[in-house]
Amino acid sequence: MKQDLSNIIHQIVLDIDNTIEGTFDDVLNRTNVCKTKWIRKGKKVTDSDGNEYVVADFVTDEWIVAVPVNVSAPPLEGIITIGVPYFITGTPISANREWTIVTNDVTAKTPIVWYLDFIRFKEFGRESTIEFESDLRIFFLDETDVRNYYTQDHRDNVVKPMTELVHGFIDSVERNRVFKRIEDFEILTFSRFGVEKENGMFQSILDADLSGVELRLMLVKYKENCKC
Amino acid sequence: MSLGCNCDSGLSNTGRPNCVPIQSVTSKLILVPLKANDGTLNSIDLSLPVPNWLDLVNELDASKRWFPLPAFENVELPKADTTFEEANSGRMVFIRQGKRSFAGELWSEDSSPTLLGKLQNNRCVDFGVFIVDVNGNLVGSKVNGFLFPIPVDNPSFDPKYMFATDTTTSKIMVAFDFDRLFDESTMYMVTPTEAGINFNELEGLVDVNFINTSETLTDITFDAVLDYGTAYNPIKFVGATSADFQLSDAGGILSPIMVTEYVDGTYTLSFAFSATMQYTITIIKTGFTGSYTWTA
Numbered sequence: 001m002k003q004d005l006s007n008i009i010h011q012i013v014l015d016i017d018n019t020i021e022g023t024f025d026d027v028l029n030r031t032n033v034c035k036t037k038w039i040r041k042g043k044k045v046t047d048s049d050g051n052e053y054v055v056a057d058f059v060t061d062e063w064i065v066a067v068p069v070n071v072s073a074p075p076l077e078g079i080i081t082i083g084v085p086y087f088i089t090g091t092p093i094s095a096n097r098e099w100t101i102v103t104n105d106v107t108a109k110t111p112i113v114w115y116l117d118f119i120r121f122k123e124f125g126r127e128s129t130i131e132f133e134s135d136l137r138i139f140f141l142d143e144t145d146v147r148n149y150y151t152q153d154h155r156d157n158v159v160k161p162m163t164e165l166v167h168g169f170i171d172s173v174e175r176n177r178v179f180k181r182i183e184d185f186e187i188l189t190f191s192r193f194g195v196e197k198e199n200g201m202f203q204s205i206l207d208a209d210l211s212g213v214e215l216r217l218m219l220v221k222y223k224e225n226c227k228c
Numbered sequence: 229m230s231l232g233c234n235c236d237s238g239l240s241n242t243g244r245p246n247c248v249p250i251q252s253v254t255s256k257l258i259l260v261p262l263k264a265n266d267g268t269l270n271s272i273d274l275s276l277p278v279p280n281w282l283d284l285v286n287e288l289d290a291s292k293r294w295f296p297l298p299a300f301e302n303v304e305l306p307k308a309d310t311t312f313e314e315a316n317s318g319r320m321v322f323i324r325q326g327k328r329s330f331a332g333e334l335w336s337e338d339s340s341p342t343l344l345g346k347l348q349n350n351r352c353v354d355f356g357v358f359i360v361d362v363n364g365n366l367v368g369s370k371v372n373g374f375l376f377p378i379p380v381d382n383p384s385f386d387p388k389y390m391f392a393t394d395t396t397t398s399k400i401m402v403a404f405d406f407d408r409l410f411d412e413s414t415m416y417m418v419t420p421t422e423a424g425i426n427f428n429e430l431e432g433l434v435d436v437n438f439i440n441t442s443e444t445l446t447d448i449t450f451d452a453v454l455d456y457g458t459a460y461n462p463i464k465f466v467g468a469t470s471a472d473f474q475l476s477d478a479g480g481i482l483s484p485i486m487v488t489e490y491v492d493g494t495y496t497l498s499f500a501f502s503a504t505m506q507y508t509i510t511i512i513k514t515g516f517t518g519s520y521t522w523t524a
Binding site: 023129177178181222223224225226227 | 247248249250252253255299301362363364365419421428492
């Protein structure tokens, strides 16, 4: 394999389309959109001029109410950019350490796309146009409010947006023709991301309160042109 | 020439360098008319710098334009058996190679019946295809320093609509035969590195229609819609500005023009028109095409 698998996954994450298009409704004072993707209340978005807004309310795939950080900024419309996911790879222990020390600001390092470091792949010989295939386990996680959220709140406010982020990841793979089209994939959801022990105590895997989903899929990549 | 035999030489030399670019799995096709209206054969002049590929897709002259199709699934390019004449002694004599066929499927959102209608019209045009593989290489026929589209036996062009089922999405199945005289040894490719573009990224133009037009001597108001959408609500052509339109009469292009979009997809173009003169408004926005002609 010419490139390490973790770099390939990272590039797919970087290629996720994190933009949505909106038009501002003067009457209802909100921004109409076709897709809300993995947008969440309280998270920041930016317009094409770099103005920052905080999402105050939204209805999935309908509209967004966004409050400008700078009060002189125009109403939110046009190309709207959602936060880029933070990519990490590694085992639970190493990923937790690296993710913890990178910054104390959790909002700057969420949502997380964590490629679980259990890298095993199958390469193919001369007879095949396929370079490799690999079973991936990738976690899409975001911060959650363990004190105030009921289980349904975790699902509505975090699991649902993270499922949308999975679809963004799948779309990123599908748009790149060097990957074989994905026939199916599996999503496992976590209202709380961690390990629940026998005595009922809940232990986080990463040192933060997170919810989200796990994506399991078979990634197949074609061989690329030879380089002389 | 691989179709027959070359009597002027012996066996051909068979060495090869270490790194030979080879095409991978076919991803999409770019349809190109074989001959432009001015009589020239459409091709890429390989002695010149690479062309602006987006200009080829957005070419105003449709007889010179490139028409990229969406990405295919389940592509097969089988070749029929070669025909030999066999004598009673068992001796075989080569008659001709079998024809090469193409079969591929356009899935889900690429399988609109509207696109089917546009593809069905292609059968009446003499056209060829540039093949694009999953790595974004462009494959054509290199002859005398030019890369030509691979000629298609256009009466064989057969797009078919397949309805969705419980287990499969809707599809357009596209099948055709290549020209039976095409010499496959002339196939060469242009890589994304050489071209500066991954050819999988090229997309065809979208037709825009002018409806509900209302003309006066000072302006023309119209709704601009696409062929796609629902029966009641075609998708609107929104967000265009004055720079996306061109006004012309028999004397050429007229300027300046002012175009305003009052509500989504409804535009007013303002200009001092002369009575009884014929005018044409053309969309020149990248990725779109359409025009409307009227007499003021």
